[in-house]
Amino acid sequence: MMTRNEAADFLRGADHILILSHQYPDGDTLGSATALCRGLQKMGKHAMIRCSDSIVPKYQYLFSGVKEEEFTPESIVAVDIADLQLIGEPNRSLYGDKIDLCIDHHPSNSDYAKRTCLDAKSAATCEIIFDLLNLLGVEIDSVIADSLYTGITTDTGCFKYINVTPATYRIAADLVEKGADGHRINRVMFDTKSRARIGMERCVMDTIRYFYDNRVAVIKITNEMIKSTGATEGDIEGLASIPRAIEGVMIGVTIREKSDGGYKISLRAQPPQNASEICAVFGGGGHAGAAGCTFNTSMEEAESQMLAEIGKHL
Amino acid sequence: MMTRNEAADFLRGADHILILSHQYPDGDTLGSATALCRGLQKMGKHAMIRCSDSIVPKYQYLFSGVKEEEFTPESIVAVDIADLQLIGEPNRSLYGDKIDLCIDHHPSNSDYAKRTCLDAKSAATCEIIFDLLNLLGVEIDSVIADSLYTGITTDTGCFKYINVTPATYRIAADLVEKGADGHRINRVMFDTKSRARIGMERCVMDTIRYFYDNRVAVIKITNEMIKSTGATEGDIEGLASIPRAIEGVMIGVTIREKSDGGYKISLRAQPPQNASEICAVFGGGGHAGAAGCTFNTSMEEAESQMLAEIGKHL
Ligand SMILES: [Mn+2]
Numbered sequence: 001m002m003t004r005n006e007a008a009d010f011l012r013g014a015d016h017i018l019i020l021s022h023q024y025p026d027g028d029t030l031g032s033a034t035a036l037c038r039g040l041q042k043m044g045k046h047a048m049i050r051c052s053d054s055i056v057p058k059y060q061y062l063f064s065g066v067k068e069e070e071f072t073p074e075s076i077v078a079v080d081i082a083d084l085q086l087i088g089e090p091n092r093s094l095y096g097d098k099i100d101l102c103i104d105h106h107p108s109n110s111d112y113a114k115r116t117c118l119d120a121k122s123a124a125t126c127e128i129i130f131d132l133l134n135l136l137g138v139e140i141d142s143v144i145a146d147s148l149y150t151g152i153t154t155d156t157g158c159f160k161y162i163n164v165t166p167a168t169y170r171i172a173a174d175l176v177e178k179g180a181d182g183h184r185i186n187r188v189m190f191d192t193k194s195r196a197r198i199g200m201e202r203c204v205m206d207t208i209r210y211f212y213d214n215r216v217a218v219i220k221i222t223n224e225m226i227k228s229t230g231a232t233e234g235d236i237e238g239l240a241s242i243p244r245a246i247e248g249v250m251i252g253v254t255i256r257e258k259s260d261g262g263y264k265i266s267l268r269a270q271p272p273q274n275a276s277e278i279c280a281v282f283g284g285g286g287h288a289g290a291a292g293c294t295f296n297t298s299m300e301e302a303e304s305q306m307l308a309e310i311g312k313h314l
Numbered sequence: 315m316m317t318r319n320e321a322a323d324f325l326r327g328a329d330h331i332l333i334l335s336h337q338y339p340d341g342d343t344l345g346s347a348t349a350l351c352r353g354l355q356k357m358g359k360h361a362m363i364r365c366s367d368s369i370v371p372k373y374q375y376l377f378s379g380v381k382e383e384e385f386t387p388e389s390i391v392a393v394d395i396a397d398l399q400l401i402g403e404p405n406r407s408l409y410g411d412k413i414d415l416c417i418d419h420h421p422s423n424s425d426y427a428k429r430t431c432l433d434a435k436s437a438a439t440c441e442i443i444f445d446l447l448n449l450l451g452v453e454i455d456s457v458i459a460d461s462l463y464t465g466i467t468t469d470t471g472c473f474k475y476i477n478v479t480p481a482t483y484r485i486a487a488d489l490v491e492k493g494a495d496g497h498r499i500n501r502v503m504f505d506t507k508s509r510a511r512i513g514m515e516r517c518v519m520d521t522i523r524y525f526y527d528n529r530v531a532v533i534k535i536t537n538e539m540i541k542s543t544g545a546t547e548g549d550i551e552g553l554a555s556i557p558r559a560i561e562g563v564m565i566g567v568t569i570r571e572k573s574d575g576g577y578k579i580s581l582r583a584q585p586p587q588n589a590s591e592i593c594a595v596f597g598g599g600g601h602a603g604a605a606g607c608t609f610n611t612s613m614e615e616a617e618s619q620m621l622a623e624i625g626k627h628l
């Protein structure tokens with residue numbers, strides 16, 4: 001484990017730096033990579049970013065400040081990547097055993113790199129990159145600020161998750177002062193839905209049913225819905241939070257048909273209910289707030305078994 | 315107009331203070347009133363809060379730190395109230411011409427009080443109250459912090475609106491440090507929906523139609539939907555932002571049946587489209603981003619007239 005100062009020292013001494021983002025890249029891994037890459041380039045170093053997956057259009061703006069370079073890397077830095085597995089192919093095979101520095105905030109980080117600068121108290125890896133760029137004396141311009149703000153707001157659900165700290169808000173203040181357009185970024189990240197997503201929400205809302213005096217709400221996601229709306233995994237993400245958000249609902253249940261048969265149930269619970277305990281009965285697991293398990297039965301059977309178990313806990 | 319220092323001086327010299335919140339009270343007027351009331355009580359002063367409307371359950375927690383008092387007011391302070399009209403009855407008749415100090419952030423403030431401490435750059439009146447309590451030397455405890463955080467997050471849509479400044483984030487950082495439970499507050503304010511609201515969203519999503527290469531989306535709200543779901547005005551609020559949030563949509567149109575016949579159309583536009591210009595053609599108005607107008611025709615006629623006009627602007 002390395003302090004921020006030691007990580008900054010390493011970066012100060014490095015050049016021809018390859019920065020890796022994780023597969024299925026999110027705002028934090030891309031915000032970290034683009035802010036760090038631009039920062040290193042501003043220091044006169046050669047730096048480039050590689051990601052095993054392609055970048056979806058909504059994140060393209062993060063790359064506007066990055067100069068495209070091509071070189072043989074001398075130092076390899078992984079950002080927001082908790083485990084080798086998450087690098088994805090081809091980058092894992094190419095670079096997996098050569099990571100010189102990993103900068104991360106996941107408590108589960110598997111310590112796969114030669115050096116690791118880990119701060120699990122940071123809400124986003126972008127918070128650590130912010131500190132590193134300051135230590136390196138890089139002036140944070142509006143493009144870097146946009147990148148760092150993006151990672152912070154996406155990893156905190158727009159300052160809503162439990163991981164937000166006073167430091168998160170203070171860094172956001174500095175970034176907005178440096179020119180980050182928080183308003184626009186939050187609109188793109190949180191207030192824009194694809195037509196397929198709208199279609200899925202509509203389908204799913206038609207399936208809402210309430211049980212146990214409205215303390216339990218159940219929604220269903222079928223392969224037919226996914227097919228008819230043209231939804232991608234990204235469009236389905238987060239639908240499971242719909243039932244739990246209904247006033248008075250203690251446990252939200254999402255029953256999703258699997259493409260290979262069977263059903264996955266996602267449970268969302270408000271304290272004192274414990275989603276993990278209930279899912280454990282069916283061989284599943286997770287956290288108190290969110291857990292899941294799998295049924296190789298009919299949808300009706302899966303639903304009635306789950307509802308019966310929930311009834312014992314209410 | 316008064317500076318924060320002058321307003322703090324006035325409060326320091328006052329006692330038996332009545333604090334007024336505006337009608338249809340929101341998180342900012344109630345957060346301001348409860349934080350100020352508790353702060354003044356901590357200074358050993360007598361203070362109480364009055365609001366012309368009753369407080370909905372979700373805001374009740376704001377009052378947990380306030381001691382209930384009953385006295386003849388010597389000084390009257392209005393918080394987050396832009397105009398006398400907004401005090402509501404009976405408080406307007408009782409106190410409207412006796413407001414000693416108005417603390418507010420609305421640029422439209424009508425200067426109705428004897429003294430006005432106005433800062434239109436503040437995202438919420440709670441930001442000003444935060445400064446005043448610091449000037450008064452009141453220690454901000456977790457209950458005051460919860461109140462102030464509530465006003466800030468509700469008036470900024472959870473740090474999403476254009477009114478957010480670096481100061482907003484810095485005050486939020488201080489409040490979380492003082493014990494504000496931002497996570498819980500944001501969940502209650504932004505991630506909880508009534509069953510009637512869910513019902514309205516479902517009805518409204520069933521009406522979505524797209525026009526002009528999906529650059530325009532139209533939804534409808536009928537009296538029948540409102541009746542069948544039991545929705546209140548609060549449940550309907552914000553539905554008009556659904557069509558504009560759809561990817562690729564430049565203009566979102568919401569056609570709402572009025573209870574007395576006729577239709578109200580709410581337009582939401584992304585730049586360079588201008589909702590206000592389009593609504594002005596039909597005698598309506600608003601801002602570039604959000605505007606409205608009224609039709610005394612059939613729904614079909616209102617829709618086709620509006621779509622024809624929109625077509626000229628795309
Ligand atoms: Mn992250």
Ligand SMILES: [Mn+2]
Pocket residue numbers: 342343394419437438439469
């Ligand atoms: Mn306000």
